[in-house]
Amino acid sequence: MAHISQVYCRKFSTSPAVAGAIKHVTVIGGGLMGSGIAQVAAATGHNVVMVDQTDDILSKSKAAIQKSLGRVAKKKFADDGERQSSFVADVMGRIQLNTDPVDAAKSTDLVVEAIVENLDVKKKLFSALDEAAPQHTIFASNTSSLPIRDIAESTNRLDRFGGLHFFNPVPMMKLVEVVKIPETSNETFERLVQLGKAMGKTTVDCKDTPGFIVNRLLVPYMMEAVRMLERGDASARDIDTAMKLGAGYPMGPFELADYVGLDTTKFIIDGWSKKYPDVQIFQESPYVNKLVADGKLGKKTGEGFYKYDKK
Numbered sequence: 001m002a003h004i005s006q007v008y009c010r011k012f013s014t015s016p017a018v019a020g021a022i023k024h025v026t027v028i029g030g031g032l033m034g035s036g037i038a039q040v041a042a043a044t045g046h047n048v049v050m051v052d053q054t055d056d057i058l059s060k061s062k063a064a065i066q067k068s069l070g071r072v073a074k075k076k077f078a079d080d081g082e083r084q085s086s087f088v089a090d091v092m093g094r095i096q097l098n099t100d101p102v103d104a105a106k107s108t109d110l111v112v113e114a115i116v117e118n119l120d121v122k123k124k125l126f127s128a129l130d131e132a133a134p135q136h137t138i139f140a141s142n143t144s145s146l147p148i149r150d151i152a153e154s155t156n157r158l159d160r161f162g163g164l165h166f167f168n169p170v171p172m173m174k175l176v177e178v179v180k181i182p183e184t185s186n187e188t189f190e191r192l193v194q195l196g197k198a199m200g201k202t203t204v205d206c207k208d209t210p211g212f213i214v215n216r217l218l219v220p221y222m223m224e225a226v227r228m229l230e231r232g233d234a235s236a237r238d239i240d241t242a243m244k245l246g247a248g249y250p251m252g253p254f255e256l257a258d259y260v261g262l263d264t265t266k267f268i269i270d271g272w273s274k275k276y277p278d279v280q281i282f283q284e285s286p287y288v289n290k291l292v293a294d295g296k297l298g299k300k301t302g303e304g305f306y307k308y309d310k311k
């Protein structure tokens, strides 16, 4: 994994927001994804407001960003503690916190939404933001599985709406899928692509098809792994080992599901099973349902398919 980190350090060291480009980013949702997006946006010179529901959640998000930046800084300034600290302080200084999304949207170039994977909740949020945000502000969703067009229809700015799908963990993963709905203007799309690049990512152009590119392939793969486990074909550990050593994946499907969060995994599957009732691979998993019902949401709660040390 060392080379991924080196790329991160190289790309992220000197790329301030370019003139005319998006300079101010509001990230709504300070969970796994929102905190990562806020971190990388700030580390690449953007001014960021991160929004979540309570001060308590936001202070946990802030601590997560600080910890992740500490890991980046250690690599970037190997033996120089002072430069490590000033790098972290500098990036943190570009992140403001707010519990009021409407207030935050009043003055920003871009809103990136990374809240719970629920269409109605996302629509309600964007509808409120649309009233408050300036004309020029672009809206983007980081949804894993919902149609961007369905979210965008809650606003009157379809031409300034698109998808910006980042990958977990955002500081390490080099891809952003930029999603265009039929109404997205070329200018909006270009500005989103530019932002992705300014954040040090490689971008791919996506249509608003289910799961875009990555998740259209990843979700069936992960769900087939779950079916194998449910059928008793192999253990989770053996399936993970097989996919890491036999297919070269950095994580096996169960490690990855735990890393993504089983709540988010279930939201995706529930949505797709409702929408595509005839597609067998998208149907619900009793195994995942039970884990979620027991509060075993993966790494974030200390247990999912596996158990984790709480750090």
Ligand SMILES: CCCCCCCC(=O)CC(=O)SCCNC(=O)CCNC(=O)[C@H](O)C(C)(C)COP(=O)(O)OP(=O)(O)OC[C@H]1O[C@@H](n2cnc3c(N)ncnc32)[C@H](O)[C@@H]1OP(=O)(O)O
Residues within 6 Å of the ligand: 001, 002, 005, 068, 069, 071, 072, 075, 143, 144, 145, 166, 167, 168, 169, 171, 172, 173, 214, 215, 218, 219, 222, 223, 250, 251, 256, 257, 260, 265, 268
């Ligand atoms: C069924 C439906 C489900 C569908 C779900 C869809 C969800 C989506 O919509 C789309 C998604 O995001 S899918 C998830 C995509 N992500 C992946 O596939 C991650 C796969 N894992 C990895 O790449 C590495 O294990 C990874 C990079 C994570 C960690 O690397 P390692 O395994 O080698 O572990 P470490 O030794 O801890 O880390 C290696 C170096 O990376 C640095 N690092 C890791 N995490 C970091 C973080 N969060 N922030 C900053 N730095 C970080 C770490 O410093 C370490 O460097 P060294 O110090 O040199 O070891």
Ligand SMILES: NC(=O)C1=CN([C@@H]2O[C@H](COP(=O)(O)OP(=O)(O)OC[C@H]3O[C@@H](n4cnc5c(N)ncnc54)[C@H](O)[C@@H]3O)[C@@H](O)[C@H]2O)C=CC1
Residues within 6 Å of the ligand: 028, 029, 030, 031, 032, 033, 034, 051, 052, 053, 057, 101, 113, 114, 115, 116, 117, 118, 121, 125, 142, 143, 144, 145, 165, 166, 167, 168, 259, 260, 261, 264
């Ligand atoms: N977990 C993953 O690996 C990935 C998730 N995504 C997508 O990103 C989005 C967020 O996922 P995660 O960060 O994993 O979820 P998470 O559960 O870690 O974080 C979601 C955050 O949103 C906050 N929130 C919920 N409703 C809100 C509202 N109305 N206003 C402000 N904040 C609100 C919650 O308090 C929570 O902190 C989802 O749409 C998910 O599908 C996309 C790529 C990867």
